[in-house]
Structure formats: structure tokens, C-alpha cells
Amino acid sequence: xxxxxxxxxxxxxxxxxxxxxxxxxxxxxxxxxxxxxxxxxxxxxxxxxxxxxxxxxxxxxxxxxxxxxxxxxxxxxxxxxxxxxxxxxxxxxxxxxxxxxxxxxxxxxxxxxxxxxxxxxxxxxxxxxxxxxxxxxxxxxxxxxxxxxxxxxxxxxxxxxxxxxx
Ligand SMILES: [Cu+2]
Numbered sequence: 381x382x383x384x385x386x387x388x389x390x391x392x393x394x395x396x397x398x399x400x401x402x403x404x405x406x407x408x409x410x411x412x413x414x415x416x417x418x419x420x421x422x423x424x425x426x427x428x429x430x431x432x433x434x435x436x437x438x439x440x441x442x443x444x445x446x447x448x449x450x451x452x453x454x455x456x457x458x459x460x461x462x463x464x465x466x467x468x469x470x471x472x473x474x475x476x477x478x479x480x481x482x483x484x485x486x487x488x489x490x491x492x493x494x495x496x497x498x499x500x501x502x503x504x505x506x507x508x509x510x511x512x513x514x515x516x517x518x519x520x521x522x523x524x525x526x527x528x529x530x531x532x533x534x535x536x537x538x539x540x541x542x543x544x545x546x
Contacts, residue, residue, distance in 0.1 A: 401502040401510040402427040402466060408519045409483065410476075411492040419490060420447075421481040421498060421516055422474045430468035434509070435501030442485025444498075449477055458482070463503070475522070494518045 407423035425433065436444045446461045464479060466472050474480050481498065490496060500512045517523070 401429075401431045401504045401508075402433075402500075402512060404500065404512055404514060405471075406523065407498070407514050407516045408523055409481075409490060409496055409498070409516045411518050411520050412486060412490045414489050416489065417486050418482065418484045419486065420476065421483060421496075422476065422522065423481075423514075423516075424471050424473050425466050425500075426469070426471040427466040427502070427504075428469060429505060431466045431502045431504050433464040433466060433500060434462070434503045436481050436498065438483060438496055438498045440487055440490065440496045441483035442487070443483075445482045445484070446474075447480050447482040449480065466502075490518045492518055492520055 403426050405424045405426075407421065409421040410419045412419045433446060436446055438444050446464050447458045448461050449456060449458050451457075460482075461479065464472065472479065495515045495517045498514045498516045500514065502510045502512065504510065
């Protein structure tokens with residue numbers, strides 16, 4: 381029952397958004413608890429002719445950045461990615477443990493079942509910019525995801541190292 385409801389919400393709220401430059405699918409943002417100041421948003425982006433994701437913003441966060449998460453030895457590190465390449469015809473997955481949209485300095489907790497506006501700015505091969513406006517559903521796990529260890533990983537509770545870009 382719970383699974384069905386979640387699937388329905390996801391289908392209603394995050395159907396594919398088509399723009400000339402890029403297509404965004406299956407976007408979701410992880411719910412937060414009171415006092416939590418940062419969270420991650422995840423999605424699958426594809427671009428028929430290739431593009432770069434060069435900007436992200438949301439009114440719910442003071443700072444919004446594209447991040448890359450990588451293991452360095454035993455430490456999970458994040459660093460901002462100013463321009464994320466979306467190769468022609470190959471979807472790039474933003475997911476827990478990898479690339480993600482980082483929402484920092486949150487103005488209020490994000491409650492499960494709600495949604496947030498998120499704007500993505502893409503640059504095509506000729507340098508033209510396109511904005512994609514999304515309404516991203518707030519969830520605790522990826523819609524329709526198997527409960528693997530990566531999917532269940534709690535971004536908000538992860539030790540976060542933002543020292544490199546502060
Ligand atoms: Cu991050």
C-alpha cells in the first residue's frame with residue numbers, strides 16, 4: 381500500500397521534463413529533520429546532443445551546488461562540480477554516493493510528501509543556456525528504489541567535508 385502511494389506521487393510529481401537541451405527524470409530530494417541544514421537531491425539527466433549542467437538553485441536553500449561524492453581512502457569526500465558534463469545520448473545519474481545536487485543552509489525542514497522548486501541551468505554545445513524548472517518530490521528513499529545499502533544511505537547523517545570550498 382505504502383509503496384503504491386509513493387509510486388503514484390512520484391508519477392504525478394516528477395514526470396519527465398522535456399527541454400530542448402536536456403531531459404530530467406525521476407528527480408527526488410531527501411527529507412530532512414528539524415535542525416538539519418543540508419540535504420541532497422537526485423535525478424537522472426540526459427541530453428540528446430550533449431550538454432553541461434552549469435547552475436542549480438532553489439528558494440528553499442541558501443546555497444545550492446552540484447557535488448561529487450568520492451571515497452578518498454576511508455573518507456567520503458564531497459566537492460562542488462561547477463559544470464557537470466552530460467555526454468550526448470548517455471544518461472547521467474545523480475544518486476546517493478555519487479553526483480548530487482546539494483542543498484545547504486536550508487530555510488526550513490523538508491517534509492516527506494511535499495515538494496520543492498528546483499531550477500537547473502544547462503549549457504548546450506553552442507553555449508546557449510536553457511533553464512529547466514522542476515518540482516521535486518520530497519521522499520526518504522528513491523522512488524521505486526530497491527533498499528540497497530547505497531539507496532538507504534542517509535546523506536544528511538553522513539560526515540560531510542565541505543572544508544575544501546568554504
Ligand atoms: Cu554534497
